[in-house]
Amino acid sequence: MTNSNAHSTKKPNLRVIPLGGLHEIGKNTCVFEYGDDLMLVDAGLAFPSDGMHGVNVVLPDTSYLRENQKRIRGMIVTHGHEDHIGGIPHHLKHFNIPIIYGPRLAMSMLRGKMEEAGVTDCTTIQTVGARDIVQVGQHFKVEFIRNTHSIADSFSLAITTPVGVVVFTGDFKFDHTPVDGETFDIQRMAHYGEQGVLCLFSDSTNAELPGFTPPxxxxxxxxxxxxxxxxxxxxxxxxxxxxxxxxxxxxxxxxxxxxxxxxxxxxxxxxx
Structure with missing residues (x-):
């Protein structure tokens, strides 16, 4: 087999590209890429620091998404906090996102932001519930797993890819007495653990501190x-x-x- 033939038959790699949200609070935006498929997970903003005079909000660099927008198959939203959905109306003005899947509360909040920005016709919004599974492109199958957080209607994700399952926790804490009675679906998370997980992407805010987060x-x-x-x-x-x-x-x-x-x-x- 020649080198050119070997190159043509090489399988694509799974690429995970965090555009924001690592080593910082805010701008949570992550790209999953396999073959010709790009899938976004969340698209948040951050608020300016004291030295950013005249700046209202801070957004991640999305030039990679603008350059590859024909490969974007959809977006997954984990919950409705500003640092996870606040950047979506801005992004819709600059590149195409065919469909956005997310929990009902987050999608309701997003619709209001999109109306205010005049981009309601730029995408399709699809609400999801606990243990719903959606297909994004040819290579990503995403299950929404109920978690507990400081906002209602929040989810972790189990993302099935051609090379294995990635668990993306989103923001979470283990609250055993949630105000709305919606407990963390630990059983479903354990199911994926038993099946085998390729990689875990976990929220780590305050993880270096001893003890636990109060309910x-x-x-x-x-x-x-x-x-x-x-x-x-x-x-x-x-x-x-x-x-x-x-x-x-x-x-x-x-x-x-x-x-x-x-x-x-x-x-x-x-x-x-």
């Missing part, structure tokens, strides 16, 4: 005490996407006979 419900007793004891108004701040926190506040407001007023565009968009 979302841990703030409930203190909120209950302060809201119950307050004689006047109670002012609380939280990320609009922290739907678990908002749900607890609404629950406690009902318990203590209080009215709730929402303030802020993002809060109104997410909750209303």
């Amino acid at each position: 979302e419900r841990a703030v409930f007793p203190n909120l209950d005490r302060h809201i119950g004891a307050a004689e006047g108004r109670v002012i609380l701040t939280t990320f609009a996407s922290s739907t678990h926190r908002v749900a607890m506040i609404l629950e406690l407001a009902m318990k203590h006979g209080r009215k709730v007023g929402l303030l802020g565009r993002s809060m109104l968009n997410v909750i209303a």
Whole structure:
């Protein structure tokens, strides 16, 4: 066999290209590539540091995606935080993403962002649920595995490729008492572990610290005490996407006979 024939029969490699989100908080954007297929996982933004005067948001360098946009088969979204979906409307103005798969809450939040940016007709949005499997291109089969996080409706991914299974955890923590009752699907994760995993890409925020991350419900007793004891108004701040926190506040407001007023565009968009 000549060298040219050997080269022509060589199988393609699986390439995983993080464009953002490594060694930093924000800009989570990852590319999976095999043969002629490119699949994106998340596309987030970051907020500027103190030295970035006049900068509103920070996005990763997507020149590789613009140069190879004809090979993009679709995008997978793990959850609805800004550092995972905030860059999508911007990207849709510069390259084509045929279809975006993601959980219902994240896709609802994304639709609002796309309407505001005027790019609603630039892609197709498909909502998914726990243990749903989608095919992206010829070479990627993705199963959505329910996990627990500080935002509701969050997923890890089991990505089946021609060379093996890649587990992509997304952002997660093991919360055994989730506010919405949706527990981490550890059984499904164990299934893939028994079958054999080629590679694990895991969230590692604060992984170097000892101990464990407290559950979302841990703030409930203190909120209950302060809201119950307050004689006047109670002012609380939280990320609009922290739907678990908002749900607890609404629950406690009902318990203590209080009215709730929402303030802020993002809060109104997410909750209303």
